[in-house]
Amino acid sequence: xxxxxxxxxxxxxxxxxxVWRVLAAHGFGGLTMxxxxxxxxxxxxxxxxxxxxxxxxxxYALDLLERRTAARPRxxxxxxxxxxxxxxxDILPLTDEATDSNRVWVSSWDTALADPELGxxxxxxxxxxxxxxxxxxxxxxxxxxxxxGDPARIAAGAQAFVLGLVVQALLDAPAFPPHRQVELLDDHxxxxxxxxxx
Amino acid sequence: xxxxxxxxxxxxxxxxxxVWRVLAAHGFGGLTMxxxxxxxxxxxxxxxxxxxxxxxxxxYALDLLERRTAARPRxxxxxxxxxxxxxxxDILPLTDEATDSNRVWVSSWDTALADPELGxxxxxxxxxxxxxxxxxxxxxxxxxxxxxGDPARIAAGAQAFVLGLVVQALLDAPAFPPHRQVELLDDHxxxxxxxxxx
Numbered sequence: 001x002x003x004x005x006x007x008x009x010x011x012x013x014x015x016x017x018x019v020w021r022v023l024a025a026h027g028f029g030g031l032t033m034x035x036x037x038x039x040x041x042x043x044x045x046x047x048x049x050x051x052x053x054x055x056x057x058x059x060y061a062l063d064l065l066e067r068r069t070a071a072r073p074r075x076x077x078x079x080x081x082x083x084x085x086x087x088x089x090d091i092l093p094l095t096d097e098a099t100d101s102n103r104v105w106v107s108s109w110d111t112a113l114a115d116p117e118l119g120x121x122x123x124x125x126x127x128x129x130x131x132x133x134x135x136x137x138x139x140x141x142x143x144x145x146x147x148x149g150d151p152a153r154i155a156a157g158a159q160a161f162v163l164g165l166v167v168q169a170l171l172d173a174p175a176f177p178p179h180r181q182v183e184l185l186d187d188h189x190x191x192x193x194x195x196x197x198x
Numbered sequence: 199x200x201x202x203x204x205x206x207x208x209x210x211x212x213x214x215x216x217v218w219r220v221l222a223a224h225g226f227g228g229l230t231m232x233x234x235x236x237x238x239x240x241x242x243x244x245x246x247x248x249x250x251x252x253x254x255x256x257x258y259a260l261d262l263l264e265r266r267t268a269a270r271p272r273x274x275x276x277x278x279x280x281x282x283x284x285x286x287x288d289i290l291p292l293t294d295e296a297t298d299s300n301r302v303w304v305s306s307w308d309t310a311l312a313d314p315e316l317g318x319x320x321x322x323x324x325x326x327x328x329x330x331x332x333x334x335x336x337x338x339x340x341x342x343x344x345x346x347g348d349p350a351r352i353a354a355g356a357q358a359f360v361l362g363l364v365v366q367a368l369l370d371a372p373a374f375p376p377h378r379q380v381e382l383l384d385d386h387x388x389x390x391x392x393x394x395x396x
Binding site for chain 1: 227309358359360361
């Protein structure tokens with residue numbers, strides 16, 4: 001029976017799923033042609049139709065991570081400090097899906113630090129994410145909901161805080177259950193809010 | 199000429215140095231018997247006298263990371279908020295040596311997340327580090343230099359902030375030079391200090 005375009009698309013989705021499951025379980029350190037083939041129940045020979053080299057597989061995995069992150073559902077929130085809070089909550093590993101995704105992001109840092117090209121690409125991604133946060137913070141300041149101060153600097157601080165909280169929560173889930181993560185985030189935000197009469 | 203105990207110790211130090219240089223350049227993802235042997239200018243055969251398996255090599259590298267971290271020079275500071283600030287500054291990649299060490303720590307997270315035993319060990323290490331920070335914070339509160347509040351919670355927030363700042367600074371060194379890192383840390387600490395008349 002001849003293969004149809006539908007078969008091809010379905011197989012591509014299966015390959016993506018298999019790559020994702022390997023990443024979520026073993027990180028980039030465990031991402032090999034053999035592991036993806038095993039997850040897919042296929043031969044490594046078949047995999048070479050999709051990825052000629054290990055580097056192709058890593059590049060595909062990083063792209064998949066970015067697409068999955070871009071496509072994830074996001075909280076909606078009004079403008080001001082609620083929008084800043086929603087954007088930061090969207091990053092935290094508060095659900096199983098967000099935990100998998102963050103586990104892959106943390107793993108990608110090692111990969112990025114080992115490769116100048118990937119490192120530069122990661123630096124650009126995080127800079128874009130800080131810029132978005134800066135704009136939300138500037139808007140909250142205009143509304144009088146956040147204290148004045150350089151919004152880029154406040155964004156860099158908030159991004160650092162949230163990335164570090166991701167690391168802690170992944171390494172020690174029992175000590176950082178979702179409600180604890182939210183509590184710590186709210187502490188960070190509370191410090192940015194004008195004190196009454198201050 | 200017979201090998202002396204001194205030769206053996208010197209060779210062990212050479213092996214440690216070679217493992218460290220491979221880790222600092224390539225992370226745990228690039229830590230192989232072959233890479234260490236090449237760095238040492240030796241055969242992989244020689245390496246198997248030191249590490250029987252790849253897992254032995256990884257365990258050795260994690261132990262080396264911990265010993266190097268414990269042995270690094272630390273800032274001295276009086277009690278109170280100065281001691282909290284010094285402990286947090288000690289973590290940041292403000293020197294080449296601290297940058298190498300942090301690069302290896304970030305890489306170790308992927309390794310730890312892929313292995314439940316190593317993961318539990320990492321969780322204990324970070325919990326101990328939070329406990330030390332909590333005690334310094336409690337002392338600063340007793341001196342009236344930090345606002346009241348659960349010191350364990352403030353310590354968890356400060357640790358998250360510093361770990362995330364490490365990640366940012368490693369991925370984008372030009373955007374996070376040492377003076378910028380210190381500025382952001384001081385913003386975080388300023389939010390914990392009682393406001394005059396507050």
